[in-house]
Amino acid sequence: MNGKRKPDKTEKVVRSSPSAKKNRHKKDVTDPNTPMARFLLLPSLVGVLVFYVVPSFIVAYYSIVDNPISKKFVGIENFKTLFSAWAFTQAAKNTLLLSFTAVPAAVILSLILANVLNSKIPGKSMFRTFFLSPMMVPVASVVLIWQVMFHHTGSVNALLTWFQGTHLVGFIDHVILSLGGTVNHTDWSAVDWLKSDKAMVVVVLLFQWKNMGYNMILFLAALNSIPKDLVEVAELEGASPMWRMIHIKFRYLSPTFLFVTIMSLINSFKLFREVYLLTGDYPHEKLYLLQHFMNNTFRTLDYQKLSSAAIVMAAFMVVIIGVLFTVESIFGKDVEE
Amino acid sequence: MNDTFDPKPAQTADIPPQNAAPMPVRRRRKRKGTLSQRINLMLMTLFAAAAAFAFLMPTVLTITNSFMSQSEISANYGVIFSAATDGKTFISKDVNLKFIPDIVSASQYITVLFKSPDYLLKFWNAMILTVPIVVFQIVVALGASYSFARLTGRLKEIVFFIYIIVMLMPYQVTLVPNYLVSDKLGLLNTRLAVILPGVFSPFAVYLLTKAMRRIPKVYYEAAMLDGAGEFTIFTTISLPMVRSSLFSVVILIFIDYWNMVEQPLILLADETLHPLSVFLSKINTQETGLAFAVAVIYMMPSLLLFLYGEDALVEGIASSATLK
Secondary structure, X not given: OXXXXXXXXXXXXXXXXXXXXXXXXXXOOOOOOOHHHHHHHHHHHHHHHHHHHHHHHHHHHHOOEOOOOOOOEOOOHHHHHHHHOHHHHHHHHHHHHHHHHHHHHHHHHHHHHHHHHHOOOOOHHHHHHHHHHHHHOOHHHHHHHHHHHHOOOOHHXXXXXXXXXXXXXXXXXXXXHHOOOOOOHHHHOOOOHHHOOOHHHHHHHHHHHHHHHHHHHHHHXXXXXXXXXXXXXXXXXXXXHXXXXXXXXXXXXXXXXXXXXXXXXXXXXXXXXXXXXXXXXOOOHHHOOHHHHHHHHHHHOOHHHHHHHHHHHHHHHHHHHHHHHHHHHHHOOOOOO | OHHHHOHHHHHHHHOOHHHHOHHHHHHHHHHHOHHHHHHHHHHHHHXXXXXXXXXXHHHHHHHHHOOOOHHHHHHHHOOOOOOXXXXXXXXXXXXXXXXXXXXXXXXXXXXXHHHOHHHHHHHHHHHHHHHHHHHHHHHHHHXXXXXXXXXXXXXXXXXXXXXHHHHHOOHHHHHHHHHHHHHHOOOOOOHHHHHHHHHOOOHHHHHHHHHHHOOOHHHHHHHHHOOOOHHHHHHHHHHHHOHHHHHHHHHHHHHHHHOOOHHHHHHXXXXXXXXXXXXXXXXXXXXXXXXXXXXXXXXXXXXXXXXHHHHHHHHHHHOOOOOO
């Protein structure tokens, strides 16, 4: 703005003078689009194009031809084969189930944790450090302890067995029965956590353990950005805590909800790390994830399967993110920054 | 309680008379709520303490258990890593999770550090993959984010949008293009196959751009009017102002790549190149004792980085709380 207005004035005065050229040059003095600013983008741009964007188009191309050598166009044939492959559908199902449990849980739990840390409890910074620390511990390092805890004869089962021996179970049974429920005692007995369909529980727990701190910080920042006077006015006007929660807090938190959800979603796709380190190459059927499928397909180098699977996942991500963005823009539209 | 109450009288002084009326009402409500508030606070503190315990336990247990001797570990955890013994040592039938070893010994560390080069080699592998990725991703990203923050125009917006899309793609998607390129360039099964895609990953660009955009444009204009070149602007305005974000990005990238499993599994067929993160899962059953010590050594670099730069990390994460 500034840069444009000023030269206009000078130009009027010195239009015919020989120094016009110099002034033209001066006009650009505050223009940020300098050659140097453009140049600095170049290394990154070339890298992203070479390693991500251009090969992605090749991948898209591979997904619609019969093989990389003869390159005959086959339409959606590869996708049909992919979806008829049991391994892929099973892996996709497991991954989706995992993501759709882990992500909402992560959002809710970290919001609770952020609210706790946003209250007036003592030792906040200490708690913050504690909650954040799992993020900095490599998964590989704590896998041993998780194995010890969740092994068939491990600590969690020992705890469950102990719990079953206490009168507490009888009491809970009593409560459930009196509420008209049924009691199923196998629920409390030892479970082989890592080698049964309960394995998902362990993985989701591990996910929460690792990611809650990061999400909590994001929510804390958002909670702090809510204007204090707005909340106070609402309180004065007699708005109930529930109303304040929905109409003020959630509105202001909505961009953060979006961010936390997307970040957790991406991180939930990295859960393969935990699963792989806990259970190795051959996990329980319920823990066979898309990354396992990709690893196996890389081993046989089936380019059609690889590229069509990658395209399906990419499309899925784009759709999910699009939906999230739309929801967020509807819900948080009239919040002023 | 005191800190909530003290500022209130001071505030009433500033409030115009017509607003003063509701104040006593509010005050009374606060006082009435004191007991329940106090209980509430106590419950929350208890909750936070319980959560903190759960959060710390795995890490602390790993550290304390690393000071056990091999025989104690096989006695306690032998069942899990079965065949850990040859029938000579005692194995308890159930797993005994212990907070504190019976006999504190540093023997595992001595073995890891001086007697079994295998682990150190894997540690070195992790270093030689992670450090170049972090350093060069930051260098490349600093330039790019500076450009993104400075440049104007539609084209830049589109390019930045592409960066975001690439950033949001999970490894399951990006590893296929990465593999293709490494294959074409003949890099497969070399460390460069992992390092190069890491260096050009848009993650750091994205976070640093957000940090750089918060610098008021006026600063740049003033500097340019005074005749400063891009380099001067970059080193005297941009860099100092994004310092905490920069540090948090360094930590985030470091931990992500220090933790990597997917890329080496696919891009490095040669297992001798694998970093410790992958190797630790394949612990030799004879060496369960060592595994704890190795695990502790492995978590040290990232934990130290964290303890050193926690405030910057928190500040950096907090400032990235939205996607746009």
